[in-house]
Amino acid sequence: MPPTPNQPPALENLERQIQWNRLLAVVEEQAQTLIRTAFSTSAREAGDISAGVYDTQGRMLAQAVTGTPGHVNAMAASVRHFLKKYPVETMEEGDVFFTNDPWLGTGHLNDFTVVTPTWREGKVVGLFACTTHVADIGGRGFGPDGRQIYEEGIRLPIMPLACKGEMQRYVLDIIAVNVRNPVEVEGDLYSLVACNAVGSKRLLEMMDEFRMADVSPLAAHIIEASEAGMRAEIAKLPNGIYKNAMRIDGYEAPLDLVATMTIQDGHIAVDFTGTSGVSAYGINVPMSYTEAYASFGVRCVVGNRVPNNAGSLGAVRITAPEGCILNAPEPCAVTARHVIGQMLPDVVLGCLNQIIPDQVPAEGTSCLWNPVLMGGHGVVDGPDQRGKAFAMNTFHTGGTGARPAKDGLNATAFPSGVRNTPVEINETVAPLVFWRKEYRPDSGGAGEYRGGTGQIMEVGHADGAPFAISSMFDRIEHPPRGRNGGDPGATGVIAVKDKTKLKGKGRQTIPSGERLLLEMPGGGGLGSPKARPAAVVADDVRNGLVSVDAARDAYGVVCDADGIIDEAATASLRATA
DSSP states (O other): OOOOTTOOHHHHHHHHHHHHHHHHHHHHHHHHHHHHHOOSHHHHTTOOEEEEEEOTTSOEEEEOSSSOHHHHHHHHHHHHHHHHHSOGGGOOTTOEEEEOOTTTTTSSTTEEEEEEEEEETTEEEEEEEEEEEOSOOSTTOSSSOOSBGGGSOOOOOSEEEEETTEEOHHHHHHHHTTSSOHHHHHHHHHHHHHHHHHHHHHHHHHHHHTTOSOSHHHHHHHHHHHHHHHHHHHTTSOOEEEEEEEEEOOSSSOEEEEEEEEEETTEEEEEOTTOOBOOSSTTOOOHHHHHHHHHHHHHHHSSTTSOOSHHHHTTEEEEOOBTBTTSOOTTBOOTTTHHHHTTHHHHHHHHHTTTOGGGOOOOOOOSOOOOEEEESTTTSSSSOOOSOOEEEEOOOOOOOOOBTTBOOOTTOOTTTOOOOOOHHHHHHHSSEEEEEEEEOTTOSOOSSBOOOOOEEEEEEETTSOOEEEEEEOOSSSSOOOOBTTOOOOOOOEEEETTOOBOOSEEEEEEOTTOEEEEEOOOOOOBSOGGGSOHHHHHHHHHTTSSOHHHHHHHHOOOBOTTOOBOHHHHHHHHHHO
């Protein structure tokens, strides 16, 4: 029933909850519209998107479950930047605004954020926003080799994409002549516009159904209830200061990510003072992206049943000193900001493990292993410049860390949440053959709960021509660490199939007739490996996830390749371990 005057508070709260649930359905349809209409595989196949609805103050009220935390939580702050430049009172019906500015959006030029006001009876009643990663935005291409933002592609300020319902053709033309895949990029921009349009339509239908003149009362309820719920969950934790550090590969040299978590009176503050300084290359992280993934790390285990919106996010504060790699100022190169940003949940969880060790997973691969594959004249090194020009960003990942009372997930993106791109799709859009894509045995760290396994992928050019890879990988020198007695996961490998090792970051050429080999990391284990039931270890051997040698050496389980256990030898080995 629609709200009525002077109704009992309990009934009013019930109606608000129904409206809130309906709003969540609205933003989920908004996100699905983007996925179904997108041109690029990053959105259509991998789901590298976000969608949400905001009040006229720019506060996020609801986000689609479909999407990535880096986009969602960074976009939550981005809308306020839009309103600062274009206040609601200056907007006109049919206007659509967008940007790919890394410091005003979601952290790098490949991400377009689109904001659309929703009009009802001559006034703006809400705003819809969405983001997706486009495959190419010009410049050097998607990779970490740039030294300044100016090298990384075309950068567009917050500006109109459509005025009074008319798309700004000149803007699209400027973008088209600066990118390698103009049809795909323009198609994605239209998909973003359509995504918000569907959200606006469904919101207006909802308002009609519930006879809502304004969204403000619902917005206030959502934010107040979410903030209260989040603070109540934080209050269950002991006040105190907790520290954790993680060393990762970096580009020029290893980097240290250092976090200090302060829990005090229903708030959590995470400060990254002590973290390494900015890089000369494009692995630097704008503050918005740092805030997005660090707060997500908190939300994974604290208040994870409280909806994600401006209210619940307001109870978590993230800071980092300017000039460190997690708060990189202009004009730092930032294209590969995800390589480091996606490590932050593990750093934050390391702090929380000191308080609630029974609720925190081990470290995982964390950063995506997305090979950007390219070909054609001027892309590869050497005299052989033959081959069709192409540029493809394909999404893949290693294993996650073991979870409390559960193994880690195999070949699953955490914290990103994107899906692996099917090789069949990759082969239709680029002249490549994916010869292997399979689980990597012994990559998951041993433990009572095993880390998730990585995967092995082998790729060659369909015509035998040389091609290039832009590498943005980590966990090659520094593996995901286990927790509470668990072993680390396996480090990653990038190589030509003849085992010639390649660098974890930067553009490199795969010679004519050769194949690229990727062995992705596995997640860390949780708890003592000897505590893992022998029958479970034998199942892992039978399924090809753990070798016979690793079963014996890491777990103290003696079995054959079929998983048949030598009970006496196992008992003897485990007794002396």
